Amino acid sequence: MQNYIDYLVDWLEQQRREYAAEGYVLGISGGIDSALAAHLLVRTSAPVQGLILPSPTTSAQDIADARAVAQSAGCPVMELSISALYEGFMQSMAALFNQEAERQNVIAGNVQARLRMTALYAYAQSHRAIVVGTDNAAEWLTGYFTKFGDGGVDVAPLLGLRKEQVYQLAKLLGVPAQIMEKAPSAGLWQGQTDETEMGVSYAEIDAFLRGERVSAEAQRQIDFWHNRSHHKRRLAPAPLSLSAFEQRAKANNEIKAE
Template sequence: MEQKIEKLVQWLQDKVKEAGLNGAIVGISGGIDSAVVTHLIKRAFPEQSLGLIMPCKSNPHDQQDALKVVESSGINHLVIDLTSTHQTLFSQIEEQLKQTSQWNEKAAKLGDANTRARLRMTTLYAVANNFGYLVVGTDNAAEWHTGYFTKYGDGGVDLVPLVHFTKGEVRELAVALGVPEDVITKAPSAGLWEGQTDENEMGTTYNMIDKYLKGEEVPEEDRLIIEKLHNQSHHKRELAAAPPKF
């Protein structure tokens, strides 16, 4: 893992140099993936890296875990609370939607969550512009394959260093990098609503997705879920579709 870490650090340095920029920024959620990326960019750019903590209707424990990652990595950080900004924006959206005949409370709940992810992306780029940094994403191989990320939210980034690493491999990276133990072992969650976990929402486990990605046999039910998630999310992994030139 240390060799892979060295290669990832070199790759990050190369991509920032190619872009003619100064360093890198990441949103620190308090989860394992962002913790690993935080440690990586701090290694790659000891003096020119930044972690951004962006509470937005969030569980206070997530911010506490994010601060543990700041401490373990030694990265400079800012805290920008987006709760009131999100409330102002989404309350207006919701008010107008409720006046239509197609108001869908379940869909609105997801829209609320995705809007938070996109506000965080907007905030990351505003801060990145100030420092001349690239925005580094946190999606791992399982999330990328299944589309378990918000398009133009946590998927709206410049670099995705973990995209070829399974969730199990991300845990190995976390141990090697010195990520706090309770961050490594906490249940993966996007923090979308109270009690939300990634695996409950996807309908399968990261362990099953990891096995599938490695070509190992998984139960038929899990295989069908994984393939359905992958097929439904093709658009998330591609640039905006354009027609052929007429």
């Protein structure tokens, strides 16, 4: 575990140098994933800035937990509310939204996640920093992240870790107990938890990632989330260029002529 921590720190520095960046920025939510990321980043040789970006659905406990993470990691942190920005957006852009669409709370939560992404990149561009993601292997498998929200990052150091391994590394690095013990939540709405929304536990997803058999219900839920989220794990598809299309058409015509 310690060797892997050292590897991740070196990997982060390698990525930063390839970006020709001077430091890192990440959103600190008060959850286990961002806590681990913060503790990894402060072990690099570059400046780190944490941002706490609460919205109308962010609990006071999550803000307190985010500050506890920053303090335990020794990570500088700024708290900047996106509430006014979010409420102004929802009011001024109300005509964009279909009020009869399903999962209204998810639609609203995704707007919040994308506003946070905008804030992180605003800091990154003005401070020559790279945006660090906090998604793990279980979230990547299921697509449990917002496209161009918390999924919109420059580097994703936790993608090789199952949720159980996130906890193992976090414990080793001294993440506060209050973070280790809380139920994982994206904070999309009051009382929301990851496992309740997905209908499958992280323990079951981790078992699947280990190559073990899981219950039929867990397999159905994993397949459901994975299959509906392929678009999140790839770049936007693009057609052939006009030149390539013309070359293919010419080759097909030559074959037909033969």
